[in-house]
Amino acid sequence: MSTKPKIAFxxxxxxxxxxxxxxxxxxxxxxxxxxxxxxxxxxxxxxKKKDVEAMADKSIVATLLNGAIRSSEQEEMARLLRRKxxxxxxxxxxxxxxxxxxxxxxxxxxxxxxxxxEDAPTVVNPAxxxxxxxxxxxxxxxxxxxxxxxxxxxxxxxxxxRALDQxxxxxxxxxxxxxxxxxxxxxxxxxxxxxxxxxxxxxxxDMALCExxxxxxxxxxxxxxxxxxxxxxxxxxxxxxxxxxxxxxxGPATRGGCExxxxxxxxxxxxxxxxxxxxxxxxxxxxxxxxxxxxxKEDKDIEKTLAGIPDPxxxxxxxxxxxxxxxxxxxxHE
Amino acid sequence: MSKTNGNWEPRIVAFFxxxxxxxxxxLAGVSRMKxxxxxxxxxxxxSGRLDPQFIMMAFxxxxxxxxxxxxxxxxxxxxxxxxxxxRRMDLLKRMLKDLGIEENRVRLxxxxxxxxxxxxxxxxxxxxxxxxxxxxxxxxKFKDWDKEIEELEAKVAATEExxxxxx
Numbered sequence: 001m002s003t004k005p006k007i008a009f010x011x012x013x014x015x016x017x018x019x020x021x022x023x024x025x026x027x028x029x030x031x032x033x034x035x036x037x038x039x040x041x042x043x044x045x046x047x048k049k050k051d052v053e054a055m056a057d058k059s060i061v062a063t064l065l066n067g068a069i070r071s072s073e074q075e076e077m078a079r080l081l082r083r084k085x086x087x088x089x090x091x092x093x094x095x096x097x098x099x100x101x102x103x104x105x106x107x108x109x110x111x112x113x114x115x116x117x118e119d120a121p122t123v124v125n126p127a128x129x130x131x132x133x134x135x136x137x138x139x140x141x142x143x144x145x146x147x148x149x150x151x152x153x154x155x156x157x158x159x160x161x162r163a164l165d166q167x168x169x170x171x172x173x174x175x176x177x178x179x180x181x182x183x184x185x186x187x188x189x190x191x192x193x194x195x196x197x198x199x200x201x202x203x204x205x206d207m208a209l210c211e212x213x214x215x216x217x218x219x220x221x222x223x224x225x226x227x228x229x230x231x232x233x234x235x236x237x238x239x240x241x242x243x244x245x246x247x248x249x250x251g252p253a254t255r256g257g258c259e260x261x262x263x264x265x266x267x268x269x270x271x272x273x274x275x276x277x278x279x280x281x282x283x284x285x286x287x288x289x290x291x292x293x294x295x296x297k298e299d300k301d302i303e304k305t306l307a308g309i310p311d312p313x314x315x316x317x318x319x320x321x322x323x324x325x326x327x328x329x330x331x332x333h334e
Numbered sequence: 335m336s337k338t339n340g341n342w343e344p345r346i347v348a349f350f351x352x353x354x355x356x357x358x359x360x361l362a363g364v365s366r367m368k369x370x371x372x373x374x375x376x377x378x379x380x381s382g383r384l385d386p387q388f389i390m391m392a393f394x395x396x397x398x399x400x401x402x403x404x405x406x407x408x409x410x411x412x413x414x415x416x417x418x419x420x421r422r423m424d425l426l427k428r429m430l431k432d433l434g435i436e437e438n439r440v441r442l443x444x445x446x447x448x449x450x451x452x453x454x455x456x457x458x459x460x461x462x463x464x465x466x467x468x469x470x471x472x473x474x475k476f477k478d479w480d481k482e483i484e485e486l487e488a489k490v491a492a493t494e495e496x497x498x499x500x501x
Contacts, residue, residue, distance in 0.1 A: 072486055079490045106432070160479045167483060283429075284386040291425040292418040297407060302421050312429035325387070325394040326472065329434035330479060 005061035005192065008040035008052070009091075010081055012074035013101040013161065014067030018092040019043040021178035028185055035192055036061075040081075049077070055084050062087040062191050064174070068094040068101040068322065069162045073155035082168040087191065089203075091184075093177040095164040096202075097274045097282070098322025100177075102161040105321050105328025106313060109159045113140060160330055163322040173202040177272035177319055180258055204257030206277050209269055212256040215241045223293040228308025231267060242268045243293070248309065250316075253279065253286035272319045281325045283316030344464040346373045347392040348401040348457070351381045353411040354446050355403025361450035369454040370461040373401065381405070381442075382415025386426045389440065393430075396473050399439045399464035401456060406444040416444070438463040439470065 011019060025032060039060060040047045063085040069075055082088050093099040104112055118125055118138050125138045143154045164170050174183055187203045190196050197203070210216055219241040229246040236242070242249040242263065249268035255276050262269055275282035294305040309315055313328075321328045350356040356377045362369065378384060381404025389400050402423070404416040423442045431437055443456045 075483060075486050076490065079487070083494060158482050160482070162483075279387075281387045281390055284390050284426075287425055287429060288386045288422055291422040294421045297417050297420075299420070299424070302424050306421070306425050306428075309425065311432075312425055313432045316429070324433070325390040326430075326433045326435070327476065327479070329432065330475075 002037050004035065004037045006039045006055075006059060007036040007188075007191075008060050008063040008081060008085065009038065009043070010040060010063060010065045010077060011043060012065065012067030012078065012095070012164075013070040014092065014094045014099070016043065017178040018066035018094075021092075021176075021181060021184060024181045025185060026181070028181065032185075032188055036188075049080070052080060052084055057083055058086050060085040062089060064089045064091040065164055066090075066092040066095050066178075068098050069158075069164060069167045070101060070104075071155040071157050075158075075167055078164060078168050087171045087196075088164075088168065089172045089174055089187065090164040090170045091174050092179055093175060093272045093274065093319040095170075096173045096175050097320035098161055098163045099319050102163070102320070102322035102328070103314060103318070104161050105330050108330065109157065117141070160327070161322055166322065171199050172196070175202055175204050175255060175273040176258060180261070182259065183257060202255065202274070202277065204255055204273060207256050208276060209251035209254045209256040209258065209260065209263075209273070213241075213251055213260050213263055215239065215263060218244060220244055224295040225293050226295045226305055228290075228305065236266050238266050248290065248315065250286050252289045253282065270318055271316070274320055274323070281323075282320045283313070283324055286316050287312060342469050344372045344398045344461050344469075345396065346399045346401055346457070346460055346464065347397045348373045348375045348403065349378055349381070349384050349388065350375055350403040351383075351405060351411075351416075352377055352379045354405035354409065355381075355443070355453065357447035358403070358445045358449050358453045361447065362453045363450075365450050367450060367454045369457045372461045373457050380410065380412050380415035381419040382410070382412060382417075384419055384422075386422055389426065389430075393435060393439075393470060394472050394476075396471065398467075398470045399460050400441075401460050402440075402442045403445045403453070403456070404442070406446055409446060435470070436467050438467060 009022065023029065038045060040052055063081045065078065065081060065088065069078055090096045094101055117123065117140050127137050128139050141154060143156055144151060174187055176183065183204055210219065218239065223243055225246055227246050228248050231247060234245060236247070237245060247268045250271035251269040253275065254269055254271045255273040258273055271282065271286065275285060279285045291306060294302050296302045296305060317324050350359055359375060381402060384402060392400050402419065404419055405411065407416060410416040419442065427437060427440055430440060441460055445452045445456065
């Protein structure tokens with residue numbers, strides 16, 4: 001039997017982009033495959049849950065789990081993989097801070113189900129007298145049903161979308177939507193060499209993106225913004241600080257290490273790497289910075305400038321609502 | 335202490351700047367003015383030091399309301415600090431509303447060192463408004479939200495125990 005260290009990849013509430021980033025290792029993926037045994041990777045290989053269950057506890061050296069935790073099935077897999085792994089790594093924004101799926105925490109379970117299964121313009125779901133599900137007149141998914149004497153079940157969708165460490169103990173975090181191949185490679189090398197930082201570390205540089213930004217020299221000391229513009233409203237100067245051009249860039253309060261990829265692509269930072277270690281609440285911190293740069297000393301001038309940020313929650317917590325200190329506007333629990 | 339039982343009392347965290355509002359609160363004290371005892375005052379050197387994280391943490395840890403006091407516009411000891419607060423509060427209030435925190439739970443007041451009576455008024459007023467809104471109780475809400483994962487956690491723990499015994 002192979003004695004190579006065992007590695008598992010798993011996905012929960014995610015889009016598949018994190019899996020893509022593994023493939024983006026390009027030829028380095030061969031180096032990784034040479035050095036480790038992959039024991040679970042649902043997107044690419046045929047292993048089953050029972051194969052993992054059959055392994056001894058802590059026999060997997062590391063599991064890289066991407067995606068937020070949103071259903072009972074994901075919770076169960078997270079717990080199983082935690083138990084079988086020496087090191088559990090939250091891989092990507094969703095596992096790290098909730099990611100895009102966590103924006104659902106602004107809505108109740110009922111609001112989401114109603115929209116997705118009844119109200120969305122692309123949905124065809126005629127009224128149905130025999131419909132089942134909470135208060136439904138139209139067909140909704142149910143978690144248990146009867147079928148020829150069997151009772152098949154579906155996982156339960158939770159009311160709250162959670163980051164991985166809000167469900168199980170997490171050893172390390174690799175940030176990004178998706179993480180860069182460089183960070184993944186560095187993490188794998190660190191795992192193989194056993195030279196790991198203290199538990200709980202985010203495996204990326206602990207400094208704000210601005211410090212690594214190629215445009216830092218054109219960032220003015222005092223921004224005094226009179227307007228926040230969206231990228232499609234301006235022809236963006238490819239060399240000048242995006243904030244100085246009135247674009248809402250989250251670089252000042254977002255962790256670097258992404259090689260400033262969006263900036264290099266002439267787009268502002270949207271904050272996927274999350275906060276640095278000194279910040280408790282990413283959204284509050286970027287709000288603090290951006291709002292204080294608004295020009296004007298009168299309520300009406302300030303309001304006019306800040307009206308350019310119509311959805312502060314969606315903007316500042318695009319990738320991190322699960323980690324917001326107030327955790328989103330979850331109001332009802334049917 | 336102030337839980338959701340019949341004896342609930344609003345719990346207000348107040349952030350006062352050292353040079354104006356905190357001094358005014360001192361003045362209210364030495365003038366023996368009486369105001370609602372629901373406020374815990376935290377002194378900051380400037381209202382501009384008030385990181386929006388502080389306000390969010392106050393709510394997350396169980397505050398029912400947050401009162402912020404700074405120097406009048408133009409009077410800031412550090413020239414610009416209170417303007418920064420004004421701008422941050424504009425956006426933060428909007429964001430807190432989107433996060434389900436009612437507008438009346440947060441308020442910003444400019445109170446100079448000589449306005450002890452205004453401290454009294456501001457405190458009484460926010461206590462009254464928050465009392466009308468009722469308890470916010472974020473810690474209780476978080477606990478409630480996390481109940482949904484406890485059942486599975488217990489179930490998995492039980493099967494793990496069985497598995498461990500079998501080894």
